[in-house]
Amino acid sequence: MFKDYSKKKLQKKCFRGQDLAYANFFNSDLRGADFTSSNLTGADFTSVKTGITPSDTVWIFIAAIAVSLFSGYIAMLAGSTIQSMLSSPVSNIRDAGVATIVIGGLFIIYTIWKGVGMAVKTLILPVSGLAAVIGIINYFSGMGTGIGALFLILALLLVAVMFVVGTIARASAGALSSNILFIVVALGGGIFGRSVGGGVGTVVMAISCAVISKRALSGAPGFESLRKIAYFITSKFGTSFRDSKLADADFSEAKIKNSDFSNADISFVNWSNSQKINCIIQ
Numbered sequence: 689m690f691k692d693y694s695k696k697k698l699q700k701k702c703f704r705g706q707d708l709a710y711a712n713f714f715n716s717d718l719r720g721a722d723f724t725s726s727n728l729t730g731a732d733f734t735s736v737k738t739g740i741t742p743s744d745t746v747w748i749f750i751a752a753i754a755v756s757l758f759s760g761y762i763a764m765l766a767g768s769t770i771q772s773m774l775s776s777p778v779s780n781i782r783d784a785g786v787a788t789i790v791i792g793g794l795f796i797i798y799t800i801w802k803g804v805g806m807a808v809k810t811l812i813l814p815v816s817g818l819a820a821v822i823g824i825i826n827y828f829s830g831m832g833t834g835i836g837a838l839f840l841i842l843a844l845l846l847v848a849v850m851f852v853v854g855t856i857a858r859a860s861a862g863a864l865s866s867n868i869l870f871i872v873v874a875l876g877g878g879i880f881g882r883s884v885g886g887g888v889g890t891v892v893m894a895i896s897c898a899v900i901s902k903r904a905l906s907g908a909p910g911f912e913s914l915r916k917i918a919y920f921i922t923s924k925f926g927t928s929f930r931d932s933k934l935a936d937a938d939f940s941e942a943k944i945k946n947s948d949f950s951n952a953d954i955s956f957v958n959w960s961n962s963q964k965i966n967c968i969i970q
Contacts, residue, residue, distance in 0.1 A: 689707060690709070690710040690711050690712060691711040691712070692711070692712045693711060693712060693713045693716055694712045694714040694715060694716060694732075695714065695715045695716060696716045696717070696731065697716070697717045697759045698713075698716050698717060698718050698721050699717055699718075699719050699720050699721065699741050700719075700720040700721065700722075700741060701718075701720075701722070702721075702722045702785075703721065703722060703723045703726050704723070704724045704726065705724070705725045705726060706721050706726050706727070706765045707726070707727045707812070708723075708726055708728050708731055709727050709728070709730055709731070710729065710730040710731060710732075711728070711731045711732070712731075712732045713732060713736050714732050714733075714734050714736070715724060715731050715732060715734070715735040715736065715807070716736050717736075717737050718733075718736050718737060718738045718927050719737060719739045719741045719926070719927060720738060720739075720740065720741040720744060720925065720926065720927065721738070721927050721928070722928045723928060723929050723932050724928050724929070724930045724931055724932065725930070725931045725932060726929075726932045726933070727933045728929070728932050728933055728934050728937055729933050729934070729935050729936060729937070730935070730936045730938075731934070731937045732937075732938050733936070733937060733939045733942055734938050734939070734941055734942065735937060735940075735941045735942060736939070736942045736943070736944075737942070737943045737947040738926065738927035738942070738943070738944050738945060738946070738947045739927060739943075739945035739947065740926045740945070740946050743926075744925040748921070748925065749846060751902075752857045752861075753857075755853060755854075755856065755857035756854060756857040758853060759850050759853040759854030759857060759897070760854075760939060762846055762849050762853060762854075763846075763847075763850045763854070763893045765846050766843055766846035766847045766850055766893075768835050769839065769842055769843045769846060770785055770788050770789060770792075770843050772839075773785030773788065773839050773840075773843065774786070776810045778835065778836070779897060780833075780835070780836035781835060781836045781839055783836065784819075784836035784837065784839050784840040784844075785843075787840060788840050788843045788844060788847075789921075791811070791812075791815055791844060792843075792844070792847050794811065795807050795811055795812060795844075795847060795848070795851075795890075796893070796896045797836045798810075798811055798868050798943075799851060799896070799900055800896065800899055800900055800903065801910075802910045803900075803904070803910035803911045803912075803913070803914065804851050804852055804855055804900065804914060805913050805914075806853075806910060807861045808848050808851075808852070812844050812845070812847075812848045815844060816836075816840075816841045816844055816845065819837040819840045819841050820837060820841060822837050823835075823836070823837025823838060831932060834966075845850040847893070849883060850893060850897075851893070851896075851897060851900070854893070854897035855897045855900045855901045855914060856914065856917055856918070868890070873950075883921070898961060900914075901914070901918075904918065917967060919967075919968055920968075923946050923948040923966070923967070923968050925946070926945065926946030926947050926948065927944075927946070927947040927948070928947070928948045928951070929947060929948060929949045929952045930948050930950045930952065931950070931951045931952060932952045932953070933952070934949075934952050934953055934954050934957055935953050935954075935956055935957070936956050936957070936958075937954075937957050937958070938958045939957060939958060939959050939962045940956075940958050940959070940960040940961055940962060941960070941961050941962060942962040942963070942966045943962070943963050944962055944963060944965070944967060945963070945964075945965045945966060945967070946965070946966050947964075947967045947968075948965070948967070948968045949967060949968060949969045949970070950968050950969075950970050951970065952969075954969070
């Protein structure tokens, strides 16, 4: 006989490995529930709600804010380093500061176009390596001290770290399916970095991170890694259907958010009029 769980609050309920064939979950709250490796053949999930519980959403939001503030602090360090380079009495260091601004601008453009990972791999790392070689040659040949190259490498690495950390924080907040939470996290790091002396450049980098993370969540090519990180973080706390048997299940009219269907048998599932947001389906 099938089991009836209709119209129930089943948040964070563990159904792992259970035989729930043809069970009735009509109009139930399944946020945070765990159906990993369960038999859900023919189960009725009509009008259910899946995803992350309100309490876990708050904790993820707080964590994203903390990481975003840290990225703002890193941005402040990068901005301060570049400012000190530009105000240096040594011409080589000033030239390195100008080069850092140019390369940083190219990095932002390339990141928005191709993604953070590709920009770091094809721009930041090669330029930093070249700068290191030039600095070493200048130092041992007596042509210079190599300080300008060192400052250039430091500034570029700080910018790269800020973008990686910042975009992960903002993408994670965006994957919570709340524009308000995303905006708060996106602006939080920039405002904090500006308040501790990061300058206008800090805010520019924060806004760039927000644009990049939005592109990642929109499904743009080149942002697969960032997208996977954001979805992993949120789906970890969402509803799990990993390795479950869902053949012939009915999810019509369901609100399916932040759910993990990895390796699940979803053959002949009825998705009619359902919403699927930030789900992992492989």
